[in-house]
Amino acid sequence: MTFEPTLLARVNKPNSPKLEGYRADGGYAAFEKALKDKQPGDVVTQVKDSGLRGRGGAGFPTGLKWTFLPKDHPGPIYLCINADESEPCTYNNRILMEKDPHQVLEGIMLSCYAIKSNRAYFYIRYEYGDAYRTLQAAIDECYAAGILGKNIFGKGFDLDIFLHRGAGAYICGEETGLIESLEGKRAWPRIKPPFPAVEGAFRKPTIVNNVETMACVTQIVRRGIDWFKSMGVPPDPKNPRDAGSYGPKLYTLAGHVEKPICVEVPMGITCRDLVEKHGGGVWKGRKAKSVNPGGLSMGFLDCTAPLKGEDGKTEYDIPLDFNGPGKVGCLGLGTAAVTVIDDQTSMVDVLHNVCQFFSHESCGQCTPCREGTGWMLKITDRLRRGQGRTEDLDVLVDVADRIGIIPGTTICGLSDGAGWPVKTAIRKFRKEFEDAIRTGTKSKHAKPLAMAAH
Amino acid sequence: MSVLSDDIRSRITALLPRYPSKQAVTLPALHLVHDEYRTVSNEAIVEIAGLLDLHPSEVHDTMTFYEFFKHDGDKLGKTRLWVCRGLACMLRGAYELQDHCEHKLGVKCGQTTADGKITLEFAECIGACDGAPACLRDDVQVMDVTTEKADSLIAELQR
Structure with a gap:
């Protein structure tokens, strides 16, 4: 049976x-029906029981997050939509916002009704100018049609949605960094607890949800829990902490694939199938050396490394559900942005690019992250110029191990994400790095030292 | 004499009811001023702070954090052209594209051409990976930018 996309069903239809x-196409009927027939708590229960996990990167169960709001709070309660989508190689939110903004807006309306919020702040990265204007036009249409504003559908529910543009900072995708940025301050993440559900935007209870998560809410309320749970991967019985990986998922393909596209398939497709069946395979007839399975922060797969106990399979065959990448040492599924690196590309160059990103985007609040990402860039730059030292690889891993919320040295997870690609690349491709150091191979991209500061 | 026009001032104050704090209008105000004047001067910072009941240093603090807004003494060209250097673009020729644009325009990233037409910048991943290597023309994504495409885009922006 061929899979029919739902989240992308309307994409590229005229208008x-x-x-x-x-x-x-039946839009806003679910919202109208919810206002008419359902209590807010019913929507919370429905989303909770669907098993929906947040699509922004961490995979936290959405309905459960909503239940962390204080009971019977006098308000206001805020919903913040995280459309900062800055994890490198990720672009599925952009497609939803540009091509089907109302599906996202309906999810916001349903979520606000569920959590008893009358105001949503939609934080969108500056680089998505087209998405911003498309969304603003869609929001204007809703106000004109009485779907936003006061007393929506005559049911006594009020809701405003305000777009708020970022200014080119990755850290604003961290939920408390986003809140600080929204409040007009530098986007320094907050120490948690308190979590935003207790004390968030403007010191009020706040839920921060991702754009794709909102599209999923729309479809869950419209189509029901059974529909959502008919797709994906149930919880691993051997892992009591696994909440399962249900539903459809938007995967974005990038890098050395023939067709870099965004596809919707049930959660759990293998990396190999995604690249071969949907991405047209590795470009130029080459082979995949490595794959970054979920945005840079998640680390790297070694496409030739055998999977233990699975005859003939390699890390390329892992399922892309919430658990799959973790089984081969990656941080997780992340944003499900899959970037292919072909067998003619230097991992030294790739790792330098990664370190360049995190060094540039560290917000500077925590010293281990600010300094650690800076030193990892300096060292990878040295490797790239053919001046690496034998001990550099161990120093890189040592730094990567010491920065982040997992070792407990930073406020947010940015530097866990900065360290993970370093650790996985060096562990899995150590020979390539050692060879580069031994031979003094200089990258074609290496700049003279005077220019290396950028 | 105010450096911000009445129109910009009223567009800033019109945003105040959207937020429970005036400070939240900082970023939208900076965008409005930056778009209009191609820079945020020290005088503009003082006036924004006045409209939002903030100390100018608070506006300055937020503004400089983002490294997005041009400061006093620096000014954006007519168009801001960003070349993405994220991994997806790097794997498909972003560094070569960046070198090409720098050479073609005779400026380094972060600089503006002498005629004031184009400010060249590098960008971290702009989320246009399905069109890598990609550029951003102000806030509009330009996909699959070959050197030929870059040349014709630059020619268009220089007109």
């Missing part, structure tokens, strides 16, 4: 961003 087209 897919327009309210008229969305309503003709």
